[in-house]
Amino acid sequence: MSEYRVMIVDDHKMFRSGLRFLLNSVPNINIVGEASNGKEFLEMADTIPIDIALMDINMPEMNGIEATRIALEKFPDMKIIVLSMHGEEEYYDQMLDAGVKGFLLKNSDADELISALEAVMAGKSYFSQELLVDILDQKRLHKLRTETVKLSQRELEVLKLICDGCSNAEIAEVLFISQRTVDRHRSNLLSKTACKNSTSLVMYAVKNRIIEIS
Numbered sequence: 001m002s003e004y005r006v007m008i009v010d011d012h013k014m015f016r017s018g019l020r021f022l023l024n025s026v027p028n029i030n031i032v033g034e035a036s037n038g039k040e041f042l043e044m045a046d047t048i049p050i051d052i053a054l055m056d057i058n059m060p061e062m063n064g065i066e067a068t069r070i071a072l073e074k075f076p077d078m079k080i081i082v083l084s085m086h087g088e089e090e091y092y093d094q095m096l097d098a099g100v101k102g103f104l105l106k107n108s109d110a111d112e113l114i115s116a117l118e119a120v121m122a123g124k125s126y127f128s129q130e131l132l133v134d135i136l137d138q139k140r141l142h143k144l145r146t147e148t149v150k151l152s153q154r155e156l157e158v159l160k161l162i163c164d165g166c167s168n169a170e171i172a173e174v175l176f177i178s179q180r181t182v183d184r185h186r187s188n189l190l191s192k193t194a195c196k197n198s199t200s201l202v203m204y205a206v207k208n209r210i211i212e213i214s
Contacts, residue, residue: 004117005032005049009041009064010056010083015106019054022110029117036060038067045071045078052079052117055100057091065091068098079120084128096200102126124165125199127206149192158185159210163202 006029008016016034023029032048035041039062041053053071057064068080081102082095092103101120104112105128112128119126151159154175161171168182175182186198195201204210 005051007053009035011059038062072099
């Protein structure tokens with residue numbers, strides 16, 4: 001496991017301190033700074049190399065949505081994981097559009113934090129299981145895209161493997177098809193579902209019950 005340079009962005013000092021204490025006990029994680037809002041985070045990002053930002057949504061001066069959008073325009077290799085609470089699901093689509101790679105509940109334990117960090121640094125997406133169940137339970141979307149979007153059996157197979165975090169090469173190996181064919185299916189999925197990236201595809205699959213959440 002490589003060393004990850006992590007920034008904590010949240011407007012509650014006590015929460016930041018608790019999260020720092022939790023992560024300080026984890027090998028290979030270097031907390032490079034804390035910010036109390038999006039504006040402060042962006043100012044620090046200009047001078048401090050950051051691999052991953054753990055980002056709150058609702059903050060004064062500049063919220064996590066805008067901060068994420070600006071940060072990823074300037075630093076496209078940076079990974080951002082949302083720190084969320086129950087009841088903030090209305091913001092998830094905006095955060096996905098901004099380019100976040102994962103969602104964690106603020107009460108996540110150290111093991112889940114590590115899993116999320118490792119997943120996003122490996123180029124995958126990470127979603128707290130509890131948050132995904134929450135989204136389904138609240139039935140946020142009354143009109144799901146599957147009412148009009150028709151996916152082929154092969155596209156569904158590719159989508160499920162994307163949700164498992166598989167790369168194009170891994171999908172090609174599992175399905176015995178070429179990577180070029182996988183690329184075509186992925187492009188078709190993005191086009192049909194109006195999703196912008198693999199992270200959005202995972203959320204789409206959850207909302208439309210294409211994958212099962214236990």
